[in-house]
Amino acid sequence: MSIDADTTVHPALRIAVIGAGYWGPNLARNFALSTDWELVAICDMDAERASVLAQKTGNPAVVTSVDELLEHHDVDAVAIATPARTHHLIAMQAIAAGKHVVVEKPLADTTERGREMVDAARAAGTILMADHTYCYTPAVLKMRELIASGELGEILYVDSVRINLGLVQPDVDVIWDLAPHDLSILDFILPGGLTPLSVSAMGADPLRAGRSCVGYLSLPLADGALAHIHVNWLSPTKIRQMVIGGSRRTLVWDDLNPQQRLSIFDRGVDLKHQEEVLVDVASRKGAAISYRLGDTWSPALSEFEPLSLMVSSFAESIRGGQPAPTDGASALRVLSILEAASASLASAPSHLLEAAS
């Protein structure tokens, strides 16, 4: 994946966008603008909606069923932006027809179906990729680069907060609605992907909306590290912040601060200095010398549209035959964590309080 233009001239790949609702238009617009792609068709059961979108994206064909699309239109790939419960059916059809597939998040509505999709694509030799758009933003790409270069040292903890006044979704809880962003980002930036030892979730539905509107996910990682995610639809203030604590430095990503989106703090607790302190219970004051208080640094970020990079990465994967950075396997890891979170939520909490009774 590269944000620089590939200077080799390739014939454009042919794509159809399936689903002209909320996210489809963004995909269609970016495929239409890309020199890697030719947008061949818009597919939606609602012909009117598909036509409106087609008019804005260079007048590709309008079709109203996936069958019709696959039978009558010559495409290399499809982009699926339909409700999650339909992803499996459509993707399996497309893979069976030998098409490459990019799917809006989440990959599918269950881990089992997601795994079938991954297995089918692998068997068919086609690319299966998830549109985890955040992974293609300048900030997240820089975070991945900083972690990969060792700038932060070993990752000790991650704390992510994604809260705002949000619509109570009719079909999914706040964890399924918002946490896929945090999970796919973590899978993208952590070396080896996001592979927690366990998943523990806590949710609340104080409005009696029928699903959690406040959610917390704890993900213990290898070597004593811990990732934690807070998602919330009820917060009057909007926060998009991720702290990644490393053994060398700590990174803070504040996505709502355009003037300083990323900050790298050369501050931390230095355990070597701390050692003597640990034996001296009484004098709290002396221990203050164990901080490391260095400079703070905020890297400049380039500016480009993430979806534009996503569609070119999809093309690059297809042409090179190698997995996309947010491939089906990655999306499957995200999905399996969401499913484990739901299982955790459904189980009863175990440490009842004597004192409270």
Next chain:
Amino acid sequence: MSIDADTTVHPALRIAVIGAGYWGPNLARNFALSTDWELVAICDMDAERASVLAQKTGNPAVVTSVDELLEHHDVDAVAIATPARTHHLIAMQAIAAGKHVVVEKPLADTTERGREMVDAARAAGTILMADHTYCYTPAVLKMRELIASGELGEILYVDSVRINLGLVQPDVDVIWDLAPHDLSILDFILPGGLTPLSVSAMGADPLRAGRSCVGYLSLPLADGALAHIHVNWLSPTKIRQMVIGGSRRTLVWDDLNPQQRLSIFDRGVDLKHQEEVLVDVASRKGAAISYRLGDTWSPALSEFEPLSLMVSSFAESIRGGQPAPTDGASALRVLSILEAASASLASAPSHLLEAAS
């Protein structure tokens, strides 16, 4: 409890401060300045340290043991600012001698010992109070007032973050070090005190310091509400923020923003408008109308020293014979939650990830 001066003239109560280390000097200074109190003695095993403190606080007597203090000095009350594991022994002695007692947080090192202290004080008819200093700050008093007046409606969720670069304590983990603040504040401001249905804790010790340096507490409350606390010694940025989501309004307390410490948002999700939306899975856009976006309001706060109010509240309790706002029972609730959190931390996480293996 009142921040206005009580105009009735009372003879000053006589107090001794036990422990001249980190917190004792603050207590001694405030008792010495209070017209409610006469500071009679400073007690510390280290006579030098006690003397230094005595010189700065009007030259009360210097004693080096609790026995000596209780035998030879005529005091109404003692203030205990020694290590937590010694609280029980000293307090039980003082209560047995008929003294009123205020104890630095936490009340004791175990719930069992704390309960003994509470029972003993009740039996002896003496006041037992915890110095939960935060509860006497202008911001927390205003929060309690706003909740009590119904300004926020029913409490739906609480999210508290207390993180900074902190010293790895030699004897306690980050939850025992920092969460008592959040827990005692919640016990103080929630109607009926803090009585969670269960306690679920998650911690991490990625530095191999021998104790959790990152901690999360989830406290499900009655009626589907949830309180969550994040404490962290490893964060390069300092945050002291508590969000209290109510059915009518939401309050945000940002203790590091002196220009706007409290904000009350008249914003929220209005479920009545939301109802129709819930049946319409497809159109996410229409649902946006279900927000309520009203004004924001930040009340002016008076300025006074919290410890000064704490010592006068202690005197008021003794004189009136009624429990202090942060009495032993309250401190015991906090202690029992801390203990349940440790039990939760010690138990194995249950939702292992298949996909991760």
Next chain:
Amino acid sequence: MSIDADTTVHPALRIAVIGAGYWGPNLARNFALSTDWELVAICDMDAERASVLAQKTGNPAVVTSVDELLEHHDVDAVAIATPARTHHLIAMQAIAAGKHVVVEKPLADTTERGREMVDAARAAGTILMADHTYCYTPAVLKMRELIASGELGEILYVDSVRINLGLVQPDVDVIWDLAPHDLSILDFILPGGLTPLSVSAMGADPLRAGRSCVGYLSLPLADGALAHIHVNWLSPTKIRQMVIGGSRRTLVWDDLNPQQRLSIFDRGVDLKHQEEVLVDVASRKGAAISYRLGDTWSPALSEFEPLSLMVSSFAESIRGGQPAPTDGASALRVLSILEAASASLASAPSHLLEAAS
């Protein structure tokens, strides 16, 4: 002017947009979307550029000269978005033809020409209006409403800061580039408009760019009040902040803080309490009681597109025959201040420092 839909049915007014460069497309788009208007033509010397714009705005006619436009197309009004030095010529032609005119800021390149335009429109009985877009934003409308209602009391001072890393313009200095925003806003929100007693400007061109890149304007107002404006192209941080100090309350507009754009502070210096203090030179401490420290309040703002309101206000003015809120007279006041600022800049500073020599 009203942001609510006018329910009376009017035949649409016919408009042409002149100038398809930087700002013209925004105007064309909003006229095309408005039910008050029918976009009849796009006029630009560059036919290609005009055609591209016409295709995006419902295919109005494309014309390449104002003469052609006025001769062959039946329009009620024209919107002029050409370089400032051409405004006078085009507007005078249109007014002579009996057309209503809205002009991009600034009204003209000199006060004299601006005054001719105002006089001509008055004589012809046509509406002449400036597109001071900021005046149609929710925040500025609310500010005007708050001042008009007496919420702030008498205006004591205004301090406006509009700085960022900006392009060094080839034809105008930073004062002519940025200050028209502040000036037109002040003219819009101050009762009676912006009528300073004098204009004093200070500028700097440390990069030797040939024009001021840093500028300060001081505008003494009646009754001892003062408005001050800071504009700057060289600042690495972006600030858009206006403080309006009133005798009752003070308003702060922070346009880059979407979560709290307007704050009204019930804080101030209370001169009545201050009086005694003034005679007592020695005790600075006692004087602290003279502050008034009340609540802070942040009103909710509606959301709409400012240009959409501007075009409907233009229609409303034409239909009602009354001046627009940002009419030619207002734009002329802004222009005359800009011209006085340039004269001030050109004159030598007078208080040379002896000590510096």
Next chain:
Amino acid sequence: MSIDADTTVHPALRIAVIGAGYWGPNLARNFALSTDWELVAICDMDAERASVLAQKTGNPAVVTSVDELLEHHDVDAVAIATPARTHHLIAMQAIAAGKHVVVEKPLADTTERGREMVDAARAAGTILMADHTYCYTPAVLKMRELIASGELGEILYVDSVRINLGLVQPDVDVIWDLAPHDLSILDFILPGGLTPLSVSAMGADPLRAGRSCVGYLSLPLADGALAHIHVNWLSPTKIRQMVIGGSRRTLVWDDLNPQQRLSIFDRGVDLKHQEEVLVDVASRKGAAISYRLGDTWSPALSEFEPLSLMVSSFAESIRGGQPAPTDGASALRVLSILEAASASLASAPSHLLEAAS
């Protein structure tokens, strides 16, 4: 001047503090704590006030007149913290007696008297220094270091804002009250000191308090640079911010942000790229490439008490016989600018607005 301890052992210098009002206690406390100094006497007409201070600072002698002090007490130096109008008289007496002198800001109440003090000290061979405390803070020392090292390049502009709700002083206007801080800092950090080509001031007294409560100072510097200072007693929000724009980098000092007090932005307008743009009036868009958008960097700052460094710098100057960093000459430059500002304020503004009449 150095913040590291000087390891050479010197006999302590003997000092008296004159004035036990607002600032004197801070000076006395720091001289008492310093190993460089022995605090010999507190001098105040109010013997009671002097005694109270003496008790807190190691019980130096208490005297009630300068004559008595100089006759009967053996001191090397005096620190003057009396009202500004008395500085000259006291300092001249002390200098005549061969004492070194440090004076609270401002140096004197007129430039003429300040110059007499400087001349007298030079003739007597004694050190005369102003207590410009801000110059001894970690942030300002770092700023001086960064500018001296060329990190910022040539200084293009300085914009300083020092506003808050402040007491209307009985004897001086807001410029004399607050701007000495900004002026002394600029004199300290700019290579060669602060030597403006002229001084232009603007003030407002909208409350009819008898003196300016809002003030602006413009100070054109050599080579087209400009410094500007905004001071204000009426602002409900508190701002302490100084922007120093350089040809290579720009520094922002936000003194109220303890987590990031200094930021150095590697951003700016690059005039080389800009050149072509300047000839092309039409295409504003293309010109955007002329920004330089590099990283931002925030240096770690050490922590120490500024007054502690000030008193040790005073000792160092005396021992080394070289001028202090904030010597009399520096304080005189500050004073002369304040006086020129008052002259500018008193003169009538010259650019009356025709349009406003």
